[in-house]
Amino acid sequence: MSENGKSNGQGKLAMYWAASCGGCEISFLNIGLRLLDVDEAFDVVFLPCVADFKVDDVRGYDNGYIDLCLFNGAIRNSENEAMAHLLREKSKIMVAFGSCAYEGCIPALANLTTQEATLRAIYLDNPSTDNADAVLPQPRTAVAEGELELPELYETVKSLDQVVEVDYTIPGCPPEATQIWAVLQAVIDGVELPPTGTILGADRLALCEECPLTRDVKKIDRFYRPHEKIPEPDVCLLEQGLLCMGPATRAGCGALCPQVGMGCRGCYGPLDGVEDQGARMLSAVASVMDVGQSTDGEAALERKIQEAVDTLADPAGTFYRFSMAHSLLRRARTNGDGRDGRPE
Amino acid sequence: MTEQFEPLIIGFTCNWCSYRAADLAGTSRLQYPPNVRLVRLMCSGRLDPGFVLRALAGGADGVLISGCHPGECHYLEQNLKTMRRYWLLRRTLEQFGVEPERVRLVWASAAEGVRLARIIEEMVEEVRALGPLNWPAVAGENGDLAHVLSPQALHKEEVSSEEVVA
Numbered sequence: 001m002s003e004n005g006k007s008n009g010q011g012k013l014a015m016y017w018a019a020s021c022g023g024c025e026i027s028f029l030n031i032g033l034r035l036l037d038v039d040e041a042f043d044v045v046f047l048p049c050v051a052d053f054k055v056d057d058v059r060g061y062d063n064g065y066i067d068l069c070l071f072n073g074a075i076r077n078s079e080n081e082a083m084a085h086l087l088r089e090k091s092k093i094m095v096a097f098g099s100c101a102y103e104g105c106i107p108a109l110a111n112l113t114t115q116e117a118t119l120r121a122i123y124l125d126n127p128s129t130d131n132a133d134a135v136l137p138q139p140r141t142a143v144a145e146g147e148l149e150l151p152e153l154y155e156t157v158k159s160l161d162q163v164v165e166v167d168y169t170i171p172g173c174p175p176e177a178t179q180i181w182a183v184l185q186a187v188i189d190g191v192e193l194p195p196t197g198t199i200l201g202a203d204r205l206a207l208c209e210e211c212p213l214t215r216d217v218k219k220i221d222r223f224y225r226p227h228e229k230i231p232e233p234d235v236c237l238l239e240q241g242l243l244c245m246g247p248a249t250r251a252g253c254g255a256l257c258p259q260v261g262m263g264c265r266g267c268y269g270p271l272d273g274v275e276d277q278g279a280r281m282l283s284a285v286a287s288v289m290d291v292g293q294s295t296d297g298e299a300a301l302e303r304k305i306q307e308a309v310d311t312l313a314d315p316a317g318t319f320y321r322f323s324m325a326h327s328l329l330r331r332a333r334t335n336g337d338g339r340d341g342r343p344e
Numbered sequence: 345m346t347e348q349f350e351p352l353i354i355g356f357t358c359n360w361c362s363y364r365a366a367d368l369a370g371t372s373r374l375q376y377p378p379n380v381r382l383v384r385l386m387c388s389g390r391l392d393p394g395f396v397l398r399a400l401a402g403g404a405d406g407v408l409i410s411g412c413h414p415g416e417c418h419y420l421e422q423n424l425k426t427m428r429r430y431w432l433l434r435r436t437l438e439q440f441g442v443e444p445e446r447v448r449l450v451w452a453s454a455a456e457g458v459r460l461a462r463i464i465e466e467m468v469e470e471v472r473a474l475g476p477l478n479w480p481a482v483a484g485e486n487g488d489l490a491h492v493l494s495p496q497a498l499h500k501e502e503v504s505s506e507e508v509v510a
Contacts, residue, residue, distance in 0.1 A: 280392075283393050286432050291428065331440075332439065333442065
């Protein structure tokens with residue numbers, strides 16, 4: 001980035017968190033000593049998780065002042081969206097960093113229910129919450145000193161590319177530190193950047209291709225939840241009835257979860273050319289189910305298949321754990337009139 | 345609403361049985377409601393669940409999936425896979441708030457034109473009673489679906505990302 005004509009020869013780097021957990025920043029810091037290389041190449045101009053920057057600092061920058069903006073977190077309130085627009089305006093390269101910004105991730109699971117139910121679960125029904133006066137966050141609250149404002153919470157959680165133009169995407173929940181460094185190093189070394197829209201810091205194959213577990217024949221007659229079965233080591237988890245999103249998920253993490261007996265959660269998102277990761281996984285899973293035969297008779301066949309399918313808890317939350325905002329349906333229909341979930 | 349709601353149903357039919365059944369219904373001059381738009385697949389096993397999701401997100405009020413009776417599949421057992429997919433999809437769609445009546449799987453052999461016409465009639469009435477789906481997150485103002493059904497949107501799947509820095 002040094003050829004950008006900045007007075008100190010440094011590129012300007014920003015990293016922001018919208019609706020996120022902070023894991024992306026931790027993963028960024030996990031590049032370790034490479035941070036010194038980043039510090040040498042970049043002047044960090046906005047990184048509220050780590051240093052004291054104000055939004056007004058960013059407002060004061062010229063448009064395009066920031067060379068590289070790593071934006072993590074989903075868009076679930078008006079502040080998230082305003083920051084996305086502000087940073088887009090001020091940044092030359094906008095990167096959807098991590099699963100939330102890319103495709104909604106865990107926050108977007110709220111799209112399976114209503115805003116009211118979400119608020120109720122958090123502020124009223126949660127057993128560890130003491131809220132006798134049933135106080136819920138309000139956009140405006142009058143206090144003695146004046147009026148306090150909170151961002152407006154959206155009914156539907158969105159991905160970053162649903163509110164601003166995104167140049168590149170680095171997937172993962174969080175993106176692996178080695179992959180983050182690989183991308184930053186390419187930028188620092190001045191490697192010509194690929195066409196916009198490209199997924200960076202990941203592979204083009206399915207996760208199964210980098211998974212060391214042994215695959216043989218996939219034939220399962222039911223599903224097991226993680227606590228119901230201790231998996232055999234070294235054997236494909238899907239073959240053991242433990243749901244693993246590997247077949248429908250982009251490689252790039254090193255298959256970390258399957259190697260410790262936990263099926264792939266799917267956080268690196270769909271493969272190239274796949275629009276709906278959940279539908280693709282659903283299709284793959286159905287193909288390995290070996291339940292019922294033609295000779296069973298139609299009623300018995302249907303019953304057997306239903307019973308087997310019902311051993312899979314929470315299919316929507318499983319297949320769309322990370323990709324809800326980017327899925328074809330994007331959210332659940334919650335009251336039947338089809339209007340409540342419309343994007344703001 | 346003074347005018348009767350006319351549901352739009354996308355029907356996926358198998359080349360060897362249900363498509364022929366629909367054809368037989370036609371040549372027999374049997375009447376069934378025009379609300380169903382049939383798409384011919386080589387086998388119900390070809391049905392990617394994404395087809396159903398795209399239909400629902402793109403303006404359909406219901407989806408009918410039909411194939412050969414178990415034991416009669418021209419590709420041995422692909423219709424069993426369809427059934428497994430269907431039930432997984434149905435459970436998933438329930439969580440998305442889609443009523444089970446909107447997405448149905450039925451078997452119809454090439455000889456069952458009457459049966460298929462009756463099923464279509466039945467389904468149209470059921471979906472009519474449920475009302476329009478108007479998929480919430482995708483329909484624009486006034487139910488405008490142009491951006492969903494535009495050639496750009498439909499060809500999105502074919503666009504793949506290029507080089508990957510890894």
